Amino acid sequence: MSEPTIGVFEVEDRSFPPPPAFAGAALANDRALYDEAEIDYEAFWARQARELLTWHKDFDTTLEWELPFAKWFVGGQLNVTENCLDRHVEAGRGDKVAYHWEGEPGDRVTITYAELLTEVKKFANVLKDQGLEKGDRVAIYMPMILELPIAMLACARIGVAHSVIFGGFSADAIVDRCVDAEARLIVTADAGYRRGAAAALKPTVDEALASGAPSVERVIVVNRCDTAPAMVEGRDLWWHDVMANASEDCPAEPMDSEQLLYLLYTSGTTAKPKGIMHTTGGYLAQVAFTHKYTFDIKPETDVYWCAADIGWVTGHSYIVYGPLTNGMTSVMYEGTPDTPGKDRLWDIVERYGVTQLYTAPTAIRMFMKWGAQEPAKHDLSTLRVLGTVGEPINPEAWMWYHEHIGGSSRPIVDTWWQTETGGHMISPLPGVTTTKPGSACHPIPGVFAELVDDAGNKVEVGGGYLTITRPWPSMLRGIWGDPERYRDTYWSTYEGKYFAGDGAKLDSDGYLWLLGRVDDVMNVSGHRISTTEVESALVDHPAVAEAAVVGATDELTGQAIVGYVILRGTHEASDALGNEIREHVGLKLGKIARPKTVIIVPDLPKTRSGKIMRRLLRDVADGRVLGDTTTLADPGVVAEIANRAAENDDD
């Protein structure tokens, strides 16, 4: 395991207690929830599950734990969409706005809970008409439009598991995920708006299905941008056609608590993405609990906005399932934050009176670069709580967020969690916790974390590896089709503990400081990308013989992907070839995985046992200014690698 490489902070002694007025009105402003969970965490979660969710049938057993396999709320039955929709409508809140949706070009749709429920029932009937049954899987590859949560919820209504594939992924990524999940149907759109233009999606699905994924029988296409994609006779259907005659009557199927709700693929340390499994009762309970208390929601008056993409777990839990379960009014935005201007987000906050904003450190650093004059153009005084997620937040970005977005008076919740954890795990509670800029503070009530050293001994103060010591309701239930990999990846490093893959530091006040991944997973703009996956895509290019990928430190994106490549045979190093290799990775995996820089080298430094010296390569990359498309074939780099390799011969 390597040392954590990002976010190694100086000692930080600023601290921010909850503003008294905020704490006075907060849902939690003392340690009661922590104390309750400390005494009996199963009883604590059982109470949350019963109070926050509506059950068809109450559960008999809170937790069955056969390490590493957990079952929560066993014997209970519920339907996720009843919790997200029906019960709000039945309680007379059908006219309440579920989403204020805003398209990038400026088109707007407001959808109420009653309207959303109708759309979900109709699309659930469409899925049934296409022969989908409880237990099947549907892939969803869509832009940030309302049909995306509608499609997810329609699956949940009838017990079909969805597998959302981020709209920036490539055809190959679609094939891998559809093959692994044996998806029977794909829901997509012709395109979505990004930076003022229609970014095509349907042609990528066509490309995927031309090369593989034989399980896919149908493709349903939303017409978002009028790009008139080719439609394959007998396979492709327009959303508006199938919805036109769909019945509005679709009772919710009661699901067992442990019924699969969704798969979400995430990068691990090997080339094959893992299908993370989330089930129904435990997932919904923890997501509802954390959404409620981390953001101190007041559903009657708040307008909540998580500015993530639903293609990632943050969007699943905190745009769709958490906020809807809690009956919130949310904002949902399709496009990029700088279209048409760099104040787009602040314009949205002002116009809808947003009260909670949830975004990522990489976005905050970008806003810093754009300058404080952009948010200053707008009235942001409605904001009450600011959230961040996805990567360690550097104190400078935290302070900027605090001052320029939060008017120096709003609590910031830095939430640490993972696709695998389903919901927040380590985070302040805004009315309770005194925060420190850059620290995610403490585990939430009901979650138990421990830092350990290489030998697995508990670390009281200082650096170590983050583990979770007890099961939690929204934990992954496994890796789709690979129970052994689940055990090996998460539960075999430290006996009896969940190993998160992150390094962290505990300070003498007991605050946790997350330091980044300690495995071969990079974190670029809050997105997890596997070095191995990028390496395989690099060597897939005909000119590349061997490749090594490292995550170099990057001011804006946290880490940046740098690929070192050795060329095959007679290929000549050139910027043009380097760029072609970069683009090849973009095509194979999607643009987010395209290396910032490709460095062409005659050789890769290896230890005597033949392992590539990655730390050395990272140091070399860290030591130079890397442009956005640089491809270096620079003799200086080669000499530096050789010199350092000689110094480190016994690394």
Ligand code: WTA
């Ligand atoms: C990192 C995103 C520091 C971490 C919800 C984790 C963070 C990985 C934080 C999971 C945070 C997420 N502070 N690091 N607040 N939040 N991470 O699966 O390395 O896309 O293991 O889930 O992001 O990324 P994932």
